[in-house]
């Protein structure tokens with residue numbers, strides 16, 4: 272069995288200059304040895320880099336293509352449609368966020384992207400609604416109406432198809448994370464029953480004739496909040512990952528692959544055996560860029576007592592114990608409380 276603490280210490284002392292690519296074909300193999308071999312690649316990636324690509328993930332590529340199409344169409348639509356589902360109308364972080372309203376790195380003026388956020392939809396799992404005792408809730412999403420937006424039905428149906436595909440990919444990944452942490456493969460099953468996953472459609476407008484403003488990156492330097500993120504990006508590029516030395520490593524476009532990265536919930540829960548790595552999107556995108564992050568957290572009410580294989584006398588627990596939902600709620604509240612209101616964002620001076 273891998274000595275996780277020793278491997279984590281070794282990982283902290285070395286660095287990475289590229290992101291591993293992992294073929295997931297064996298994730299569903301009936302052969303445990305094959306699944307374990309795959310999990311050991313996942314372990315290397317999660318301890319050393321915190322980021323990896325997955326190929327042959329089993330996700331339906333037609334759904335991915337359709338989702339980029341509905342995303343492009345949505346962000347081209349009128350301000351009236353976007354305003355009708357503005358995030359300020361939600362008490363649960365759902366809906367549309369305009370350009371420069373979000374700011375992941377407070378030293379910047381704002382993040383140069385637009386976003387649409389959705390969570391587990393009542394139509395997918397009605398029994399999940401109103402089950403929460405903590406701060407983060409399962410709730411309705413905000414969808415545009417067909418009166419305002421003729422493509423509304425397709426927008427919702429396709430978004431939810433993508434949500435379901437990635438939820439299922441997440442469920443294929445959790446057993447690998449479990450094996451990577453020397454746990455039984457089903458360790459996370461009863462902790463991921465009512466998926467606490469948030470998905471975002473992101474649009475980063477290309478520079479066009481604008482000048483580059485370093486204080487308006489696509490998305491500022493940050494770590495993610497949940498267990499892990501499953502990101503699909505188009506071929507424009509601009510996503511970068513920071514290594515220990517502080518150098519930025521390009522997370523270039525790999526066709527048909529997802530970028531997976533560990534978030535802070537998993538780093539805390541694993542007592543820093545898994546690393547949550549900083550990343551950003553550059554301010555210099557020539558063309559419009561679209562991406563779709565999906566943040567997979569465990570159930571809101573799971574108490575993040577440190578994972579048993581990740582603590583020992585020599586490596587005592589490093590973090591305050593909270594429920595998974597309260598932790599993510601704290602981080603989301605923090606970021607959205609720093610968000611600009613649409614009129615404030617509109618007043619930010621953009622270099623011509």
Ligand SMILES: O=C(O)CCC(=O)C(=O)O
Pocket residue numbers: 471473490495502504510550551552562563564
């Ligand atoms: O769009 C991307 O490539 C990265 C997005 C991201 O880091 C995030 O939404 O947390």
Ligand SMILES: [Fe+2]
Pocket residue numbers: 493494495550
């Ligand atoms: Fe991120």
